[in-house]
Amino acid sequence: xxxxxxxxxxxxxxxxxxxxxxxxxxxxxxxxxxxxxxxxxxxxxxxxxxxxxxxxxxxxxxxxxxxxxxxxxxxxxxxxxxxxxxxxxxxxxxxxxxxxxxxxxxxxxxxxxxxxxxxxxxxxxxxxxxxxxxxxxxxxxxxxxxxxxxxxxxxxxxxxxxxxxxxxxxxxxxxxxxxxxxxxxxxxxxxxxxxxxxxxxxxxxxxxxxxxxxxxxxxxxxxxxxxxxxxxxxxxxxxxxxxxxxxxxxxxxxxxxxxxxxxxxxxxxxxxxxxxxxxxxxxxxxxxxxxxxxxxxxxxxxxxxxxxxxxxxxxxxxxxxxxxxxxxxxxxxxxxxxxxxxxxxxxxxxxxxxxxxxxxxxxxxxxxxxxxxxxxxxxxxxxxxxxxxxxxxxxx
Amino acid sequence: xxxxxxxxxxxxxxxxxxxxxxxxxxxxxxxxxxxxxxxxxxxxxxxxxxxxxxxxxxxxxxxxxxxxxxxxxxxxxxxxxxxxxxxxxxxxxxxxxxxxxxxxxxxxxxxxxxxxxxxxxxxxxxxxxxxxxxxxxxxxxxxxxxxxxxxxxxxxxxxxxxxxxxxxxxxxxxxxxxxxxxxxxxxxxxxxxxxxxxxxxxxxxxxxxxxxxxxxxxxxxxxxxxxxxxxxxxxxxxxxxxxxxxxxxxxxxxxxxxxxxxxxxxxxxxxxxxxxxxxxxxxxxxxxxxxxxxxxxxxxxxxxxxxxxxxxxxxxxxxxxxxxxxxxxxxxxxxxxxxxxxxxxxxxxxxxxxxxxxxxxxxxxxxxxxxxxxxxxxxxx
Numbered sequence: 001x002x003x004x005x006x007x008x009x010x011x012x013x014x015x016x017x018x019x020x021x022x023x024x025x026x027x028x029x030x031x032x033x034x035x036x037x038x039x040x041x042x043x044x045x046x047x048x049x050x051x052x053x054x055x056x057x058x059x060x061x062x063x064x065x066x067x068x069x070x071x072x073x074x075x076x077x078x079x080x081x082x083x084x085x086x087x088x089x090x091x092x093x094x095x096x097x098x099x100x101x102x103x104x105x106x107x108x109x110x111x112x113x114x115x116x117x118x119x120x121x122x123x124x125x126x127x128x129x130x131x132x133x134x135x136x137x138x139x140x141x142x143x144x145x146x147x148x149x150x151x152x153x154x155x156x157x158x159x160x161x162x163x164x165x166x167x168x169x170x171x172x173x174x175x176x177x178x179x180x181x182x183x184x185x186x187x188x189x190x191x192x193x194x195x196x197x198x199x200x201x202x203x204x205x206x207x208x209x210x211x212x213x214x215x216x217x218x219x220x221x222x223x224x225x226x227x228x229x230x231x232x233x234x235x236x237x238x239x240x241x242x243x244x245x246x247x248x249x250x251x252x253x254x255x256x257x258x259x260x261x262x263x264x265x266x267x268x269x270x271x272x273x274x275x276x277x278x279x280x281x282x283x284x285x286x287x288x289x290x291x292x293x294x295x296x297x298x299x300x301x302x303x304x305x306x307x308x309x310x311x312x313x314x315x316x317x318x319x320x321x322x323x324x325x326x327x328x329x330x331x332x333x334x335x336x337x338x339x340x341x342x343x344x345x346x347x348x349x350x351x352x353x354x355x356x357x358x359x360x361x362x363x364x365x366x367x368x369x370x371x372x373x374x375x376x377x378x379x380x381x382x383x384x385x386x387x388x389x390x391x392x393x394x395x396x
Numbered sequence: 397x398x399x400x401x402x403x404x405x406x407x408x409x410x411x412x413x414x415x416x417x418x419x420x421x422x423x424x425x426x427x428x429x430x431x432x433x434x435x436x437x438x439x440x441x442x443x444x445x446x447x448x449x450x451x452x453x454x455x456x457x458x459x460x461x462x463x464x465x466x467x468x469x470x471x472x473x474x475x476x477x478x479x480x481x482x483x484x485x486x487x488x489x490x491x492x493x494x495x496x497x498x499x500x501x502x503x504x505x506x507x508x509x510x511x512x513x514x515x516x517x518x519x520x521x522x523x524x525x526x527x528x529x530x531x532x533x534x535x536x537x538x539x540x541x542x543x544x545x546x547x548x549x550x551x552x553x554x555x556x557x558x559x560x561x562x563x564x565x566x567x568x569x570x571x572x573x574x575x576x577x578x579x580x581x582x583x584x585x586x587x588x589x590x591x592x593x594x595x596x597x598x599x600x601x602x603x604x605x606x607x608x609x610x611x612x613x614x615x616x617x618x619x620x621x622x623x624x625x626x627x628x629x630x631x632x633x634x635x636x637x638x639x640x641x642x643x644x645x646x647x648x649x650x651x652x653x654x655x656x657x658x659x660x661x662x663x664x665x666x667x668x669x670x671x672x673x674x675x676x677x678x679x680x681x682x683x684x685x686x687x688x689x690x691x692x693x694x695x696x697x698x699x700x701x702x703x704x705x706x707x708x709x710x711x712x713x714x715x716x717x718x719x720x721x722x723x724x725x726x727x728x729x730x731x732x733x734x735x736x737x738x739x740x741x742x743x744x745x746x747x748x749x750x751x752x753x754x755x756x757x758x759x760x761x762x763x764x765x766x767x768x769x770x771x772x773x774x775x776x777x
Contacts, residue, residue, distance in 0.1 A: 018488070018489060019487070020490060020520060020521035020542065021488065021521040022479040022481065022486045022488070022521070022523070023523055023524070024425075024541070025482075025483040028722075029425070029481065029522070029720060029721055030522065030524060031425050031680070032576075032578060035580065035592075039530075277588075277592070279530070279582070279587045279588050279590065280530075280531075280588065337586060339588055386587065388580070388590055
């Protein structure tokens with residue numbers, strides 16, 4: 001009986017894996033109908049596409065922009081550091097100090113990697129500079145008389161810290177007027193052999209922000225207590241850009257600052273919703289102007305679904321989305337595959353048939369694409385839907 | 397007796413659902429699939445030759461007259477196959493549990509039994525490659541159509557034993573499902589893969605009658621007739637019409653010239669052509685009548701040890717009812733088999749083993765070679 005049990009078990013196990021497939025050919029040797037593939041172009045619902053702004057404030061931007069001669073526009077950045085103390089506590093006594101040297105440290109997030117000879121120029125600017133300061137006002141402060149010095153960026157550094165130490169006579173440029181309460185404010189420009197730009201760290205950057213470091217010496221007998229380092233981080237930072245030409249209500253905006261996002265609504269046809277199987281769904285957006293940014297520094301268009309249509313306050317669905325890198329300088333149609341979102345619209349209890357279009361990185365990119373809307377006369381946003389209508393499976 | 401009942405019921409309960417796994421063949425793609433006859437492994441060792449007289453087979457209800465004590469038996473078949481058609485070649489394997497049968501004596505002259513078997517098998521997977529134009533670009537697509545399941549036959553039968561003759565009647569409940577899955581994958585991964593599932597379920601009833609006559613001590617002559625009603629079909633719970641099932645007629649002979657040697661043969665005819673037009677109306681390729689014949693022998697090592705490693709050999713031939721493509725000549729299959737058996741536990745358990753080499757052919761375009769190892773387990777009180 002034991003041998004019988006093993007034999008039965010062996011044959012059963014041998015049958016656990018089955019390979020059934022043989023080659024077929026339709027329609028001759030194919031016991032099912034042939035599914036049909038259709039394609040439709042579905043424009044966004046008329047006048048229900050719009051852009052909203054203010055999703056990201058100046059203090060939340062992931063990067064600051066500086067540029068020189070870029071088609072994407074001019075940008076200048078600024079930092080205002082916390083106050084530098086006028087004395088140092090040594091052996092329970094606040095003592096005055098002399099400055100040996102000063103280091104300014106910036107963190108480079110991105111640059112055009114093909115351009116050599118990148119240089120940051122540092123300017124002393126009023127400590128009253130804040131996020132309401134316009135491009136024209138800040139740019140007006142960056143003059144030869146306020147110029148402190150330059151910080152060459154080694155060509156080998158694509159991202160990371162860039163440090164410049166100032167000593168001797170150049171320290172005179174860092175003397176803080178009494179009215180500034182010990183604060184330094186620096187304006188940053190960039191230049192290179194041609195049009196160029198860079199992104200540098202902001203207060204919200206994950207890579208760390210800028211530093212203003214003072215190497216001080218206190219007059220005490222104990223030489224081990226003479227040298228001190230005072231390191232200040234920015235209490236405020238920001239950037240300003242030349243205008244994007246204003247906000248035309250007949251166009252759709254994404255990115256920029258305060259960050260803009262666009263909402264598109266669609267009505268999925270019943271034949272697709274009820275009978276079709278989606279194969280590919282592509283959102284097509286027609287740029288209203290060439291998409292300019294910083295070469296070799298990608299920005300991407302991010303498309304998300306929405307659970308409930310609450311207009312500008314709709315919360316994106318982060319589980320389903322699509323995205324595409326924006327081509328530099330192109331006016332070609334931007335296509336984003338969004339089948340993962342539109343597929344949800346065919347469910348028995350679908351979320352809002354709405355797309356939420358934003359830019360990544362939001363608020364810290366040179367790209368600020370502008371697209372035609374349903375009110376533009378042509379080039380309205382549309383979904384290109386390829387779907388399949390299954391054939392009856394049974395054709396004995 | 398209670399233990400025996402429990403064993404029999406348990407075997408049947410386990411067996412019926414397992415019938416869903418069955419033999420895969422490209423010759424089961426059309427119509428209701430590849431027809432199957434419920435012969436025991438002992439019988440299949442000799443090509444199915446003695447099937448009309450075997451109580452562990454479910455073809456002739458009259459054969460239950462040989463059941464004088466409770467019996468349960470099940471079959472297990474492992475197939476390896478090499479298929480060729482004008483679109484390519486493939487090899488594969490599958491496992492089949494085609495027959496469970498249990499029976500017992502009701503009174504001195506009356507025996508009864510119940511069986512679950514495969515009537516027709518539609519387990520297959522077809523892979524096709526094509527090109528479709530998507531957004532103006534020709535794109536390769538890979539389709540797979542898979543079917544699992546088939547039509548099962550649950551038979552309740554009784555046999556009456558007279559003097560030199562036995563009669564049997566059977567009631568058949570035909571049930572089953574085809575789980576169909578269509579999948580399409582695009583060469584361009586930008587396009588989502590497609591999967592479409594459907595379930596085709598069947599139900600129908602039938603009646604069978606059989607007789608076995610023993611003109612002398614060495615000869616048995618048997619015949620059966622089976623009528624099956626229309627098969628009602630549902631596709632995903634929606635009615636999908638009806639298909640008529642064929643009338644099946646069979647006749648066989650078994651000769652025992654000595655205690656060691658048994659020789660037999662049978663012929664089975666199924667009138668599948670009544671499905672021809674209904675299948676064509678559904679877009680299928682129709683049906684033809686089929687004929688099946690077999691012959692074989694069993695030679696025991698000695699008259700005292702009939703169940704200890706006898707030699708069984710046989711051949712069978714059958715025409716296949718469903719053309720694989722429109723206009724093709726009728727297909728056929730031919731099998732050569734050999735087998736043996738071993739009784740143990742004082743004859744309470746019997747293990748039967750059979751090997752079969754099968755050739756299937758339709759026109760010049762479709763052919764298949766298969767090899768099957770078959771195991772039968774029979775338990776008797």
